[in-house]
Every structure is written in C-alpha cells, then in structure tokens.
Amino acid sequence: MTRSVNLPDSMSTPARRTLRRVPDLLDAGLVPPEAAPVLEDVARRYATAIPPAFYDLIQAPDDPIGRQVIPDAAELLTAPHERADPIGDxxxxxxxxxxxxxxxxxxxxxxxxxxxxxxxxxxxxxxxxxxxxxxxxxxxxxxxxxxxxxxxxxxxxxxxxxxxxxxxxxxxxxxxxxxxxxxxxxxxxxxxxxxxxxxxxxxxxxxxxxxxxxxxxxxxxxxxxxxxxxxxxxxxxxxxxxxxxxxxxxxxxxxxxxxxxxxxxxxxxxxxxxxxxxxxxxxxxxxxxxxxxxxxxxxxxxxxxxxxxxxxxxxxxxxxxxxxxxxxxxPDYLEPAADGLAVRDPAGGLHKLDAESAPNLALGAREG
Missing domain, CATH: 3.20.20.70 (Aldolase class I)
Incomplete structure (x- = not known):
C-alpha cells in the first residue's frame, strides 16, 4: 500500500492487530501525543476498534477512512437534539x-x-x-x-x-x-x-x-x-x-x-x-x-x-x-405549476405536464 508522504514515520508499517486503546493509536501515529488525555476520556465512554484491513486504508488521520474510526474529542460534546437511543430501539x-x-x-x-x-x-x-x-x-x-x-x-x-x-x-x-x-x-x-x-x-x-x-x-x-x-x-x-x-x-x-x-x-x-x-x-x-x-x-x-x-x-x-x-x-422532481404539475429534469430545467403528457409519463416504459 502507498501511504501519504505527510504521515508520521510511525504509520509507515501497517498494524497487524486490531487497535483498541489510545496507546495503540499513538504508536500507529493516528493521534498526536497531546490529544491522549482527552481521548482517554472518549475511550471510557465509547469503544474503539480498527482492524488491520481498515487501518491499511488510512492515508491520513483525517481522511475519509480515518475519520470514520479514529476517536475525536468532539465525541464528548452532546448537542441538545442528540439522544442516547436516537431511533427508539x-x-x-x-x-x-x-x-x-x-x-x-x-x-x-x-x-x-x-x-x-x-x-x-x-x-x-x-x-x-x-x-x-x-x-x-x-x-x-x-x-x-x-x-x-x-x-x-x-x-x-x-x-x-x-x-x-x-x-x-x-x-x-x-x-x-x-x-x-x-x-x-x-x-x-x-x-x-x-x-x-x-x-x-x-x-x-x-x-x-x-x-x-x-x-x-x-x-x-x-x-x-x-x-x-x-x-x-x-x-x-x-x-x-x-x-x-x-x-x-x-x-x-x-x-x-x-x-x-x-x-x-x-x-x-x-x-x-x-x-x-x-x-x-x-x-x-x-x-x-x-x-x-x-x-x-x-x-x-x-x-x-x-x-x-x-x-x-x-x-x-x-x-x-x-x-x-x-x-x-x-430529492423531488415533481412540483406544482400554475395550472397543474411540472417536472424538473436532471439539468434543472422545468417541464410542464399537460393532460396529454402526464398519462404518458405515468405509464410509459422506463430506461435508466
């Protein structure tokens, strides 16, 4: 795997075990030493696990892969709308x-x-x-x-x-x-x-x-x-x-x-x-x-x-x-028009549906 040249040397060798603790993240170069105390607070509340196959995909700690799995101090901030059981399980x-x-x-x-x-x-x-x-x-x-x-x-x-x-x-x-x-x-x-x-x-x-x-x-x-x-x-x-x-x-x-x-x-x-x-x-x-x-x-x-x-x-x-x-x-593509309905095409153009075309659109064959 080719890693970003900006990564710390400690990330140059892929991990071969699942990273679970803050010291593991430090050794892998995924978090800076000064972040360790607050990340220990995060770890006491939420589990961490980064298996080798996923670790190997991380090119930088804040890239789209690392961001999904590397703990962040922002996790300790609970917004007013957030819930411990958000979907009512x-x-x-x-x-x-x-x-x-x-x-x-x-x-x-x-x-x-x-x-x-x-x-x-x-x-x-x-x-x-x-x-x-x-x-x-x-x-x-x-x-x-x-x-x-x-x-x-x-x-x-x-x-x-x-x-x-x-x-x-x-x-x-x-x-x-x-x-x-x-x-x-x-x-x-x-x-x-x-x-x-x-x-x-x-x-x-x-x-x-x-x-x-x-x-x-x-x-x-x-x-x-x-x-x-x-x-x-x-x-x-x-x-x-x-x-x-x-x-x-x-x-x-x-x-x-x-x-x-x-x-x-x-x-x-x-x-x-x-x-x-x-x-x-x-x-x-x-x-x-x-x-x-x-x-x-x-x-x-x-x-x-x-x-x-x-x-x-x-x-x-x-x-x-x-x-x-x-x-x-x-997104929606059908919207009201002055005297009926209109449909918006993928480029953003608006097309009026009249009494003749609307049934054709509803019943015609589709390709996609």
Whole structure:
C-alpha cells in the first residue's frame, strides 16, 4: 500500500492487530501525543476498534477512512437534539435482542460486538467489546418471541455485527429462523466484508445458506473500502446465490460531495452490490461533527441524477428520531405549476405536464 508522504514515520508499517486503546493509536501515529488525555476520556465512554484491513486504508488521520474510526474529542460534546437511543430501539424491544418497529419484520440482535466501531454509530451507547452475545437462554427467548408472532415475515440480523459470530452459532440461528414457516426473508446487516474481510471464510458463508430468501446488506461509506480483499469476501457470499445490497451514512468529511457519493455507489455496483439506503445521520450523542443538513444531502443526491446509472441510485432516508420509522427524503422532481404539475429534469430545467403528457409519463416504459 502507498501511504501519504505527510504521515508520521510511525504509520509507515501497517498494524497487524486490531487497535483498541489510545496507546495503540499513538504508536500507529493516528493521534498526536497531546490529544491522549482527552481521548482517554472518549475511550471510557465509547469503544474503539480498527482492524488491520481498515487501518491499511488510512492515508491520513483525517481522511475519509480515518475519520470514520479514529476517536475525536468532539465525541464528548452532546448537542441538545442528540439522544442516547436516537431511533427508539429500547422502547420497541419486547424482549432482549428483539426490536419490533414494523408489523411484518423485526430485528434480531444476537450480539453487540463489531469488527470496528464507527464514530457516528447510532447504537454507540450499547455496542463494544463488552457487549457480548445473547446467551443461550436469552437467544431462545428471542427466537420464541419470533415464533409466537406469525405476522413477522422478515427477520433482520443486526447488532453489533452478526458476521462476528462463529459459523456454528450463526448457522444455528439461520436454521432456527428457516424452521419458522412464517419467516420468508432473512436479512443480515454487516460491516465485516469491508472492515475485516478475512473473517468471511467459506465456512462462514456456508452458514448463511438457507431455503429462505437470504439477503446481505453491507455498510460502506467510501469507495476505498472496496478493496480486492473485500470484493473477494463478497464473492464468497454471492457465490451462495445471496444478493447483496449496500447502505451508507451521509457523513461530513467522508462522503459529503457528489464526487465521493458517485465513487461510492459506482464501487458498489462494480462489486455487484445494489445501493439501497443513504441514511441521514442519526442524532446519537457526540456525532454532530459528522452532520450534513438534509437540504445539502438532497442537493448532493440530485447531482447524481443523470451522472450514474439507476442501478447506483439509493433511497436517501431519515429514520425519524424516537422510533417512528424510516421515510424517504427525496430529492423531488415533481412540483406544482400554475395550472397543474411540472417536472424538473436532471439539468434543472422545468417541464410542464399537460393532460396529454402526464398519462404518458405515468405509464410509459422506463430506461435508466
């Protein structure tokens, strides 16, 4: 890997173990010595983990990769609008490990451990190396709850990161869900393929196989995360006929430009991943320095229309604080006109829809 010439000498040799403590960050040249005392305060509140594969991508501490995972003193500042449980998981948890927000689906969180700890995580008050896994009794209660609710058609494995489980335990959970007649779809949300791709062994990929509809949703925020190793890990999963979707968070200093978003979504499509969601940042404590206003996010996404294939177009979405669910944020192209409706094209031009053209637009064939 080629590193920036401006980096300290201590960063010239890639780390071969996960960096978890402030002294590890100092030794790697990721933080200056004078920042150590305040970063110890951050570490007492929020976990840190930077695995070797992700460390190798950092070209400078404040680059789009480093910014996602290197702790910052700004995390100790809680803005008035920020919440410890920004999307209402706790209030919507009928039993440990389950979140039930929508009638036809539920989250199953078998563990609260991740390969890396994103500095903007909406569950940052809960995840960490001490988060552990649901023990056998707690997991059994969570599975029993799912069995007792036949309206649940889709189960989303999240956490934490479910691909941090052993193949044996992951496979047992997938089999238990597959034995529930009413569960038709299983979704796995993970950062592992890009954060620690070496964990995606053939055995782990085999653990995902089921006769149910299995989907993997990979969280990535910058095109550089799709390394050859990450693509190889994804191929091991895709080879089991498991489709892969991508989700990202709009983040200041990481992907807050049309060029960065274009690069990210093109990298996903080239890795056989359909961009699914671009999330507006959830207001978790200490994350305000990552905030991009919604109006700016809408402009950025609108800037992609006409520049990238429709395959690379995600839904820009807001998870309404308090647990009220996700809603799309646009951008919008249809707007009222003096005597009807008008539509704005990707270049910004406005076109009147008259009584004859509107039905054609509504029913005509689409290409994208």
């Amino acid at each position: 706790d209030a919507l948890s009928p039993v440990p490990g389950i979140v039930h927000r929508y009638a036809d689906r539920a989250l199953l969180k078998p563990l609260l451990v991740c390969p890396l700890y994103c500095r903007f995580c909406f569950r940052r008050e809960h995840v960490g190396p001490d988060g552990g896994v649901l023990d056998d009794d707690a997991l059994a209660r969570a599975l029993d709850w799912l069995r007792a609710h036949p309206a649940i058609r889709e189960v989303i494995l999240t956490g934490g990161d479910p691909l941090m489980l052993s193949p044996r335990r992951l496979g047992a959970i997938v089999r238990a869900l597959g034995d529930m007649a009413h569960v038709t779809t299983i979704r796995v949300h993970s950062r592992v393929p890009v954060a620690d791709p070496g964990r995606i062994t053939g055995e782990l990929a085999d653990a995902l196989e089921t006769d149910r509809a299995m989907w993997l949703v990979v969280h990535a925020n910058h095109a550089r995360e799709f390394t050859p190793a990450a693509r190889a890990a994804l191929r091991r999963i895709q080879a089991r006929a498991i489709p892969v979707l991508g989700q990202s968070v709009l983040l200041r200093g990481v992907n807050d430009s049309t060029a960065a978003l274009e690069g990210l979504f093109r990298a996903m499509v080239e890795a056989r991943i359909k961009p699914y969601y671009l999330h507006q940042l959830d207001p978790a404590p200490g994350t305000a320095h990552f905030h991009v206003p919604i109006a700016e996010g809408r402009r950025l996404l609108a800037g992609l229309r006409g520049r990238v294939t429709g395959l690379a177009w995600p839904t820009y979405t807001l998870d309404i604080p308090g647990g009220h669910g996700k809603v799309p944020l646009g």
